[in-house]
Structures are given as structure tokens and as C-alpha cells.
Amino acid sequence: MADAIYLTTPLNDNDLQQLKIGDKVYISGTIYTGRDAAHKRLVDLVKAGKELPFDIEGQIIYYVGPAPAPPGKPIGSAGPTTSYRMDPYAPVLMDVGLKGMIGKGPRNQAVIESMKKNNAVYFAAIGGAAVVVAESIKEAKVIAYEDLGTEAIRELKVKNFPCIVANDVYGNDIYQEGVKKYKK
């Protein structure tokens, strides 16, 4: 792996165009959480022409349902959830400004096409490395859908959140390329 790239949110087009699959990236700034139930609500809002609970322009959504924060910590264990379940929703959100997604596992062709079209990137966090990820989260607060419990939308302040570029803006996919390289 080459040297790590440090990014700060919100992401701009220059940030995104320099990224290539396999790049090791550390993200700092504000990111938002959302998984299945929250995505459904966000997409319903977009379709109804209503305002989203946060400004999505240039932002990153992290697919996570964190464990509860133990005393003295901002958040509990917080590794990524499997991303394909958000595939039906992701293109709608990229069309209104979403620039980054963090999760684990491959995306479908529609999401990959939408990333190319919208100049957006998908980052893989390491599934099951939930305490390592939590260490990079400095603050967490629920900003929408508190009724969803762990699935509520949280605003996270992160410092050097570790991930790897899985899909870049050029349509490359590490899940296909990586397997090709090591398949026997």
C-alpha cells in the first residue's frame, strides 16, 4: 500500500478525483451515520421533495449501528455494516449531493455507475474492527430518528477514521480487482 491520504470533510471534487482503489485513507471532520431504516426515511424525504435532517452536500454517510457508549466514551464499538443493503437508496442520495459512503462489502452496478456520474467514492472500513474504529470517533450525537435506536442518524466528529478506497470515481472496484489478483 502506498502512503496514506488524509481527507477532511466536506469532500471536494479534487479530493475525490485523486483517490484510487486500494488507497489507505484517514478521514477527519464531521460524518453522518445511517443504515437500512434511516436510509428508507431519507429517500422518502428526497422523493417527497422535502428537506433532509442534515446538509448532505459533500458529505459522507457511514453505514453503522453503533453499540451503546460505555461510561466515559463518546460511542461504543462502531464498525461498518454490510453495504449492499443500502444499494437501493444510495444513488438517490448521491443525486442530491452525497459524496462518500463508508461500509463493508461490494456495491452493485447501479451504485458504481452513480458514483461515476456524481463524482463520489465508496470507502471500506474493516468489518469487526469496531473498537479500532470507535477510537477515531471523538464526539457523537443523535440528530434525527431517535426512535430507531442504534439505527438513528448520528453526527460524528472523527479524527483519522481509517478506511480503504473500495470504489473510486473512475468506476474501479477493489472487490473485483483484488479477487482477480489472488484467484488461483
Next chain:
Amino acid sequence: MREVNVKDLIPVVKKLCIDANYYMGEDVINKIREFQDREESETGREVLGILLENYELAAREKMPICQDTGIAVTFVEIGQDVHLVGGDFTEAINEGVRQGYLDGYLRKSMVDDPIIDRVNTKDNTPAIIYTDIVPGDKIKITVAPKGGGSENMSEVKMMKAADGIEGVIDFVVDRIKRSGGNPCPPIVVGVGLGGNFEQSALLAKKSLLRRLDEENPDPKWAKVEKEMLEKINNLGIGPQGLGGRTTALGVFILSKPCHIASMPVAVNVQCHAARHKSAII
């Protein structure tokens, strides 16, 4: 006859839920180290290193290894000379799960109805409880928290005798190929052969309770496990699906007799956080 008050099961189940989620078994840690040494992909080696670091951090910080602290799958072997008194056995197990998930800061991942409302039950109950009646006067409880990501990659197939062992191997390997990076590889593959539709799935689940440093006691199945593991690790999926040699840490087979017309095969996929803890009362 030995009387056991079901209330005495509550703190045991509570502790097992917490310990299983905080403390990764040495067998998994050692196996990942072993694979890390021979992983060809630099990214793969790095990912395995982060997983090992995460297990250490989880134990030190007393935090769950993974935020998906799972469905509380609970296996209970009840000695036939035990008489359970003092209340409802199922409710006692659920109370232990409730206390473990609340007091251990574990995530509550259960929704009440699976399709329409999907409202969180807020205490991770109900547990999924399997009981076996065995000789003796002891109770053995095993809690194996099972995450959703890997469970979703599991499958049962009713195969034909004509498919033979080669057909079974192809099905298992193909199931893992189709799973790709989704179930958090490196995975452990539980395979249930025989029985009927539902028993094959339960065999696959139970097979995952074996330690990674234990061989299948039946040399016939040990050989098949080895062949499946080699084929799976030749798929190139690698740690987290990013490419590499370490796709599975082990394949476990459990088999049972079956009907002359059937050949049920179940694959239960387990993520690298192969968590299970047991206690004997």
C-alpha cells in the same frame, strides 16, 4: 435428581453474553496469526493485523469486539437428572440475555416482527434457545452471539444423492464465492450435512461451536473439510474481500443420517468474530 433453580441461570447467561462479546477466543487469535504469516496480499496482512489489534483493544477497554453483538443464540444441554424449579426456564435465559446486553453496553439488534413493523425490542430478546437432553445432572450453557452480516450469507440446499460429495463441495465453495466481502472474511464455514431441511441448518450452526485448533474426529470429514478450505482460500476473496489468500480460517462439518430420497446441505457462514463461551452448572 438434582434441583436447579432457573433463577441461578440468569447471572450465568448474563456473563456469557458479555464475555463472548468482549473476549475473543485464543483459537481464533492464533489462527489469524498463522494465516497472517503466509498472506500474500499486503493489504490483507494489514487488515489481519488490525483485527488482532482490535481483539486486544476490546478485551482491554471491555468493549464488544464488533458493534454487531448478535442474536443471543443459546445452546443448553440439560442433564436428564436435573429438575428445573423456581419459574420459567425460557424466561430465565431471556432475563440473562436482557441483563447482559443492557449492563454490558451491547447493541440491541432484535426487531419484534420481521417484515412489517420491525420495531426494536430494546433488550436484544428473545434469544434463540436450543435445548438437548443429555445423561447426567449438570447443565451446560453455551452462548454464541451471531452477527447478521454473516448469517445473511447462509443457505440450505436440498441436493440429490447423484450430486455426490463433489456436488456438495462445489455448492459450499460457490456459496462462499457469492458471499465475497459481505460476511467479514476471514470467515469460518459451518456445514451441516444430512438430517432433514431444518436439522441440516442446525447442524451447520452447531458445527461452529468447535474450536479452530480442533480437528474433525472423523478422518473422512476432516479430509473433506481440508479440501473445501483449500478451494475457498483459492477464490482470492481475502481479508474483508479486498483480495488475498485468507478467506476462511476453517471449515467445520457435522453430519447426521438422512432419508433415502434426500441429501440436505446447509452452509452457515460465521464472520472472523467467531464468538462462543460456555459454562457448566
